[in-house]
Amino acid sequence: MANTVKLHDLEFMPYLTESELSVIVSGLANRINEKYNGKSPLFVVVLNGAFMFASDLMKEVTIDCEVSFLRVSSYRGTASTGEVKEMMPIGTDVSGRDVVLLEDIVDTGKTMGEIKRKMLENNASSVSICTLLYKPDAFQGDYMVDLIGKEIPDRFVVGYGLDYDGLGRNLPSLYQIKPKS
Ligand code: IMP
Numbered sequence: 001m002a003n004t005v006k007l008h009d010l011e012f013m014p015y016l017t018e019s020e021l022s023v024i025v026s027g028l029a030n031r032i033n034e035k036y037n038g039k040s041p042l043f044v045v046v047l048n049g050a051f052m053f054a055s056d057l058m059k060e061v062t063i064d065c066e067v068s069f070l071r072v073s074s075y076r077g078t079a080s081t082g083e084v085k086e087m088m089p090i091g092t093d094v095s096g097r098d099v100v101l102l103e104d105i106v107d108t109g110k111t112m113g114e115i116k117r118k119m120l121e122n123n124a125s126s127v128s129i130c131t132l133l134y135k136p137d138a139f140q141g142d143y144m145v146d147l148i149g150k151e152i153p154d155r156f157v158v159g160y161g162l163d164y165d166g167l168g169r170n171l172p173s174l175y176q177i178k179p180k181s
């Protein structure tokens with residue numbers, strides 16, 4: 001893996017390699033294949049951050065399924081604004097569907113809470129949340145995160161789809177913010 005990367009004003013150090021990420025993603029795919037065996041879930045990819053994770057995950061999902069996309073935004077820099085903006089609504093009817101939300105990272109949990117609530121309001125039969133990363137120390141939600149790839153400390157990460165003010169999404173592995181020395 002490459003060394004430290006600099007994005008805007010911040011430095012990041014290697015955190016999870018491509019092969020470590022791939023093991024985590026395969027584990028999630030296996031759990032989904034078991035849990036939804038015989039069903040035909042609707043995966044909703046939460047853009048932008050989840051694009052790379054979702055693309056790798058879906059290649060290992062072997063059950064019948066559909067994939068749709070939704071774009072939201074709540075971050076500025078390295079902190080959540082607490083307000084979830086819907087930038088691109090989902091174009092698929094969720095009523096009567098088993099929805100699986102695919103998210104890159106659950107931090108405060110506000111984004112997933114809002115989206116889950118909207119899906120249930122639109123009569124989805126079930127809504128589960130599948131996230132690559134989860135920060136338990138930052139989570140403030142009152143709901144369950146069903147499928148978690150890896151729990152991580154409350155430190156900002158980039159790469160593998162995740163960005164810092166627009167940069168870093170194209171890095172194939174994950175980097176963690178470097179403590180200021
Ligand atoms: P939440 O609403 O606070 O759970 O924030 C969720 C969204 O914030 C995620 O979908 C990410 O897009 C973004 N986010 C949270 N933590 C990080 C991080 O460490 N790096 C990059 N983006 C993050």
Ligand code: MG
Pocket residue numbers: 046047048049050103104105
């Ligand atoms: Mg996201």
